[in-house]
Amino acid sequence: MISNETIDTISLHFLPMLPYPENALEPVISMKTIRFHHGRHHRGYIDNLNRLAERTAFAGVPLMEIIAETASKPDHAAIFNSASQAWNHAFYWRSLKPRGGGKPAGALMNRIEASFGSFDAFRKELVAAATAQFGSGWVWLAEDVEGLKVVKTANADSPLILGMTPLLTIDVWEHAYYLDVQDRRADYVNAVLDNLINWDFAAENLV
Numbered sequence: 001m002i003s004n005e006t007i008d009t010i011s012l013h014f015l016p017m018l019p020y021p022e023n024a025l026e027p028v029i030s031m032k033t034i035r036f037h038h039g040r041h042h043r044g045y046i047d048n049l050n051r052l053a054e055r056t057a058f059a060g061v062p063l064m065e066i067i068a069e070t071a072s073k074p075d076h077a078a079i080f081n082s083a084s085q086a087w088n089h090a091f092y093w094r095s096l097k098p099r100g101g102g103k104p105a106g107a108l109m110n111r112i113e114a115s116f117g118s119f120d121a122f123r124k125e126l127v128a129a130a131t132a133q134f135g136s137g138w139v140w141l142a143e144d145v146e147g148l149k150v151v152k153t154a155n156a157d158s159p160l161i162l163g164m165t166p167l168l169t170i171d172v173w174e175h176a177y178y179l180d181v182q183d184r185r186a187d188y189v190n191a192v193l194d195n196l197i198n199w200d201f202a203a204e205n206l207v
C-alpha cells in the first residue's frame, strides 16, 4: 500500500552527490567554492524545480523530458531554467575529476583531431568560447552528425536543446570561479583543462 505521502516523495528530484570529496578539486577549485556551488546553487535549482513541478504534469518527470518539453517556451521558462540547470550541474560535476586534465587518448583524441585539426586548435577554440560567452553560461564539447564542436550557451541552455550530444562542460557562471580567481575566467578555464577535466567521462559520452 503506497500512501499519498510516499507518492509525493518519489516524484521529487534529489541533489546528486558529488563524485568526489568537496576538497578534491583543490587548489584549482576551492572547497569553499564547491560548498556554495553544489550545496547552495545546485541545490537551489533542484528545490525550485520541485516547487514548480509540484501538482503539475511535470511532477515526477525525468529532467531530460522536462527539458525537451519546456525548451524555448516562454510560458515554461522558469521550470526549464531549473530543470536544465539541475541537469547541467550534474553533468559538470562528472566532467571534472581530481588529477584529470591533460589530453584524451584513443577514439576521442582521433575525433578531436578529425574535427578541429589538432588538440591544440580544439583547446584554443574552447578557451576562446569560454571567455567570449557574455555573462552567465556554459562552454561545451558536443557532438552532432557533422562531428565534434565547441558550443557556448547562455544561462541555463545546453547542447541538448540544439539536438546535440554533450561530451563535457565547464560552468562559466561567475559563481563557479569568482571566490577563487575573481574575474579571471580564462585562468579558471585553463586550470580546469590542465588539472581537472575528465576525459574518460567525455569518451563515455561519445555516440
Ligand code: MN
Binding pocket: 037, 041, 089, 171, 173, 175, 176
Ligand atoms: Mn553553476
